[in-house]
Amino acid sequence: MSTKIIRLTAENVKRLVAVEITPQGNLVIVGGANGQGKSSVLDSVLYAMTGTRSVPEMPVRRGEERAVIELDLGDLKVRRTFTATGGTSLVVMNKDFALPAVTEKDLADLKFALDKDFDYIGLSYVRHPSDLEVLRDVIRDLGREDVKVIAKIETKSALENLDSIIEVSDAVLVARGDLGMVMGLEKIPHLQRHIVNRAVEMERPVIIATQLLESMIESPVPTRAEVVDVNAAVAEGVDALMLTGETAIGKYPVEAVSWLKRIIRTAEENVSVAKRREPKSLWARFAVGVTSLAEDLNAKLVIYSVHGNTARLISLLRPAIDVYVGTSSPKVLRQLNILWGLKACLVEASSYDEGLEETFKLLKRINEIRLGDLVVLTYGLRGDEQLIRVKRVEG
Numbered sequence: 001m002s003t004k005i006i007r008l009t010a011e012n013v014k015r016l017v018a019v020e021i022t023p024q025g026n027l028v029i030v031g032g033a034n035g036q037g038k039s040s041v042l043d044s045v046l047y048a049m050t051g052t053r054s055v056p057e058m059p060v061r062r063g064e065e066r067a068v069i070e071l072d073l074g075d076l077k078v079r080r081t082f083t084a085t086g087g088t089s090l091v092v093m094n095k096d097f098a099l100p101a102v103t104e105k106d107l108a109d110l111k112f113a114l115d116k117d118f119d120y121i122g123l124s125y126v127r128h129p130s131d132l133e134v135l136r137d138v139i140r141d142l143g144r145e146d147v148k149v150i151a152k153i154e155t156k157s158a159l160e161n162l163d164s165i166i167e168v169s170d171a172v173l174v175a176r177g178d179l180g181m182v183m184g185l186e187k188i189p190h191l192q193r194h195i196v197n198r199a200v201e202m203e204r205p206v207i208i209a210t211q212l213l214e215s216m217i218e219s220p221v222p223t224r225a226e227v228v229d230v231n232a233a234v235a236e237g238v239d240a241l242m243l244t245g246e247t248a249i250g251k252y253p254v255e256a257v258s259w260l261k262r263i264i265r266t267a268e269e270n271v272s273v274a275k276r277r278e279p280k281s282l283w284a285r286f287a288v289g290v291t292s293l294a295e296d297l298n299a300k301l302v303i304y305s306v307h308g309n310t311a312r313l314i315s316l317l318r319p320a321i322d323v324y325v326g327t328s329s330p331k332v333l334r335q336l337n338i339l340w341g342l343k344a345c346l347v348e349a350s351s352y353d354e355g356l357e358e359t360f361k362l363l364k365r366i367n368e369i370r371l372g373d374l375v376v377l378t379y380g381l382r383g384d385e386q387l388i389r390v391k392r393v394e395g
Contacts, residue, residue: 105141119334120171121150150207153172216250216259299390324363327344329347
C-alpha cells in the first residue's frame, strides 16, 4: 500500500521518484519469537557466535543499561543484564558476525519489491563483494536485471573491503547509524569523507543516511548542528541525502523534507564541490569531452539516454552547468533522479535522434530552455556514429 501511495502521489505532482527497499538483513536480534526481550532469551544469535573472546562494554540500541557479553565456544553468556524490547539489535564494537548475506525473509521482501517495480535494492550489513553477487544472482534469476543494487557500508569488514565492494555495486550508501556503533562515533566524519571520496573516484553514486535531521522527529525546526552537518555533506559532493526516522516515525515529516531541501539549495549556492576529471574508459572520456565543451561555452547540456549510462558518468563529473537528460524509460528516469546535478524528463521516442529532438522540444515547452540560450545536444556514446550539436535557441 505504501508503494502505491508513493507512486500515485508522485504522479499527481508530476514527478517520477525512485523507490528503494532495504530488506531487514542479518541483524543480531536480542529476544526470542515471543518478543519479550529478556536478557536470557538469546537463541536467535547463538548460531553466529564462534571462538572464545571477551567483548568490552557495548551499547544496545534501546535499553536502560549497557551490556557486557562473553563469547564462549558458541554460547552467549550475559554477565550483566539489560532492559531491551523484543527486536532490539545487538552490535559489538569492531566485530562482524558470519551471518548469511540474504536471509529467507530478505528473499520474500525482495520478491515483493520486484513485483512492485522498485528501482533500487539496498543490501544491509555488506561484508564482502560476494554478498552483493549473491543478491544480483537472485535478482537475475527473478528476471529483473534492470533493478540497481545499493551497498550499505555499515560494518568493519565493508570498510576493509571497500574498493572491491564499490566495484560490484551500482551505488553506495553511508549508513552512519550502525557504522557509528561498530566503529565509534568519533570516527564517523573521517569515515564518511573516505567512503564518499572512494565512491566518486570509482564512478559510483553515493548516498548519506541516518540522523541528518534527527531532532525533527520531535521538533518542527532542525538544530544548528544538523544544518551544518547537511551543508558539509553537500560540500563533500554526495549525490543524495536520505531521511529515515524523520519521515518514517517523525511528527513533522513534511517540514523535515522542506528543511532538507532548503538547506541543500542554500549550500549548493555557496559551496564549491571538487571536480574529478580523470576518465578511465572511452565512455568516461566522452562524458568529460561533452561536459567540458558545455562548460567552456557556458551552455546547457541536453542528453538523450536509453539506459542512463552516459548521464551517470556526466553526473560523476559534478558539472558546473545545467544538465538535462531525456529518456523513454520511466524506470531509467526514476533511477537517474537520485544522481547529482541531473534534471531528467520522460519523452516518447523510437530512436536516439528522435529522442534528442523530443527532449529539446519538451525543455523549450516547459521553459527550462529559453530564447537565446546556448545548448550542447548529444546522446549516449554509440559504436557506429556520434552526434554532438551546438545550438542557439531561437523563437
